[in-house]
Amino acid sequence: MPSSPNQxxxxxxxxxxxxxxxxxxxxxxxxxxxxPVASSTETLIDVQKLHIDSAxxxxxxxxxxxxxxRMSRHIMEIVASRGKMHNPVTGSGGVLMGTVEQLxxxxxxxxxxxxxxxxxxxxxxxxxxxxxxxxxxxHLERCEVEVEGKAIFFRSNPLAKLPNDxxxxxxxxxxxxxGAPARVATLAIPGQRVTVLGAGGTAGLxxxxxxxxxxxSAGEIIAVEYSEKALQDVASLxxxxxxVQADATRPLDLIAQVSNACSxxxxxxxxxxxxxxxxxxxxxxxLLTRTDGRILFFSMAxxxxxxxxxxxxxxxxVEMHIGNGYMPDHGAIALQLLRDYPALRTIxxxxxx
Ligand code: NAP
Numbered sequence: 001m002p003s004s005p006n007q008x009x010x011x012x013x014x015x016x017x018x019x020x021x022x023x024x025x026x027x028x029x030x031x032x033x034x035x036p037v038a039s040s041t042e043t044l045i046d047v048q049k050l051h052i053d054s055a056x057x058x059x060x061x062x063x064x065x066x067x068x069x070r071m072s073r074h075i076m077e078i079v080a081s082r083g084k085m086h087n088p089v090t091g092s093g094g095v096l097m098g099t100v101e102q103l104x105x106x107x108x109x110x111x112x113x114x115x116x117x118x119x120x121x122x123x124x125x126x127x128x129x130x131x132x133x134x135x136x137x138x139h140l141e142r143c144e145v146e147v148e149g150k151a152i153f154f155r156s157n158p159l160a161k162l163p164n165d166x167x168x169x170x171x172x173x174x175x176x177x178x179g180a181p182a183r184v185a186t187l188a189i190p191g192q193r194v195t196v197l198g199a200g201g202t203a204g205l206x207x208x209x210x211x212x213x214x215x216x217s218a219g220e221i222i223a224v225e226y227s228e229k230a231l232q233d234v235a236s237l238x239x240x241x242x243x244v245q246a247d248a249t250r251p252l253d254l255i256a257q258v259s260n261a262c263s264x265x266x267x268x269x270x271x272x273x274x275x276x277x278x279x280x281x282x283x284x285x286x287l288l289t290r291t292d293g294r295i296l297f298f299s300m301a302x303x304x305x306x307x308x309x310x311x312x313x314x315x316x317x318v319e320m321h322i323g324n325g326y327m328p329d330h331g332a333i334a335l336q337l338l339r340d341y342p343a344l345r346t347i348x349x350x351x352x353x
Contacts, residue, residue, distance in 0.1 A: 011041055014154035017129050019083065026154075027127040032083035034129040036150035043113075044102035047132075047149040050075075050125065051172045052094040054201065054277040055300040056087035057143040063089075072135040075145060079132045086126035092300040093125030094143070095176045096151055097168065107155050118168075120175045122331050123157035142173065142352045160331040166338055169352040170345065174334040177203035179323060180275055180298045181210035181337055182330035187296055187321065188271055191218045195258070195269040195288050196240075197248045198276035199223035200230025202351075203298060205237060207273055209337045209344055212239040222258060222269065224248060224288075226276075233347045248276055251284035258288060274299045282306040291316045298323030 010016075018024050019031040026032055038044035052060070052075075064070035079085050086093055100108075100117045108114065121128060132149040139145075153159065160175055162168060180203040188194055194211050198204045204225070211221055223240035225231045231245050246257045259267040272289040274281060279301040286307070289295055295318055297307060304322075311318055327333070338345050 012155035014127070014129075014152075014156070017083075017152065017154075026084075026129075027086075027124065030082065032129045034079070034083035034131045034152070036131040036152070038102045038104070038152060041104050041106070041155055042102075043100065043104045043107050043153040045096070045098040045119065045151045045153060046101045047096050047098035047130070047147055047151050049097040049172060050085060050094060050145040050147055051097070051176045052085065052125070052143050052145060053087075053090070053092040053176065053300060054143055056090045056092045056094060058277050059087060059090050061140060066140060068138045068140065071138055075135060076132060079130055084126060084128060084130050090300055091126070093127070095121045095172060096125060096128070096130070097162070097172050098151065101150070104155065107153065110155075111159060111161070113161070118162040119159045120162060120172050120331075121151075121153070121157065121159050122175060122178065122326070123153070123159065124325060127157065128152060142169070144169070144172075144352075158326065158331075160335075163335060166335060166345075167349065167353060170338060170348045171335060173202055173348060173352045174206060174338055175331050177206060177275075177298075178330040178334035179325040179327055180273070180296075181206040182327035182333045183296060183298070183321075183323060184273055185210050185214045185333065186327070187294060188214045188219070190214065190216045192270040193220040193222065195222040195224060195272045197224045197272065197274045197281060197285060197288075198226075198299065199240065200225035200227060200234050201275055201277065202348075203275040205233065205344055205347060206334055206337055207275060208234065208237060208239050209341045210333070211273075213337075213340070222262065222267075224254070224258065237341070237343050237347065239341075248274075248281040248284045249278065251287050254284045255287050269293060271296070274302065277301060279303065280306070283310050286311050286314060286316055286318060289316075289318050291318060294319045294321065296321045296323055
């Protein structure tokens with residue numbers, strides 16, 4: 001009997017791999033079937049690296065006191081119990097790099113893929129069935145885990161082929177946060193003032209470059225960063241107008257620092273982008289934004305409740321966007337920024353090369 005259109009859609013999303021709760025989609029599901037054998041509508045990837053989302057990696061590193069052995073055990077336990085690398089504390093995933101081992105013909109056609117191609121997922125690890133045989137090494141400084149494993153892609157899952165002109169590690173790091181620069185480019189308007197919280201991080205640096213391209217020379221960019229080292233990278237990038245070293249979890253101090261750096265009467269932004277990797281930064285984000293401005297909460301550590309109730313309590317009508325990880329061409333946009341900004345490439349090479 002032919003399958004119904006709905007069944008085909010559900011299958012392309014991967015619901016046949018959901019173990020519990022029954023009827024859930026793969027991302028919110030607690031557990032997936034991670035059997036490393038592909039059916040005709042699935043693609044099997046031989047996985048070499050996981051680039052774990054910064055909020056998740058930071059949480060695991062902290063819980064394991066940055067001990068690589070304990071972190072490896074912790075990651076193996078998460079994958080064994082959930083069938084995917086989906087951190088139950090942060091709810092976030094990351095991306096993987098691997099080579100195509102078995103290919104669903106239709107998927108191959110839509111992504112121009114062949115067996116043996118090296119790919120990076122543009123789908124969160126929290127959606128993809130993953131089977132890990134072992135962890136070889138953890139790179140604490142760049143959220144990277146070298147593994148031996150297999151992952152399953154469904155027809156709905158976006159991915160990117162690794163380009164030849166950029167180093168692998170830089171590509172994987174940029175693609176993990178590619179949704180941020182692509183989304184920012186659609187939210188900002190030339191000439192506006194935009195503030196970026198967490199500006200010295202991976203998403204932050206890409207976002208600064210995307211903003212400069214979009215805003216033009218008349219637009220003003222205020223970069224807020226916690227660490228002095230990362231702030232030096234922001235300075236060397238040379239695209240932000242105002243640099244502030246401050247803690248976004250301390251809204252009152254932060255407002256004083258930003259208003260001192262700008263003008264006490266005029267420091268609020270038309271658009272604020274939150275790309276920090278720690279919780280409790282919603283209030284600072286709202287207070288740094290004009291009451292009729294816009295906010296993009298890209299950080300996975302954002303609390304919807306704190307943001308919504310915070311804006312209400314402050315009587316701010318500010319428009320708040322959730323940072324969607326997907327945008328058409330977001331992978332290509334992020335990689336083009338690496339090509340367009342040699343200084344960005346230099347910083348990425350220093351961090352991830
Ligand atoms: P990252 O490289 O770790 O960058 C985060 C930056 O925020 C770092 O420079 C960090 O400084 C800074 N920071 C930390 N605490 C701060 C504070 N209290 N005040 C001000 N700045 C602070 O992370 P990333 O890879 O760019 O990711 C950024 C966020 O995007 C994470 O929350 C990640 O989970 C999220 N994300 C979202 C999506 C999505 O689809 N929405 C996809 C991928 C990632 P230090 O160097 O001192 O720590």
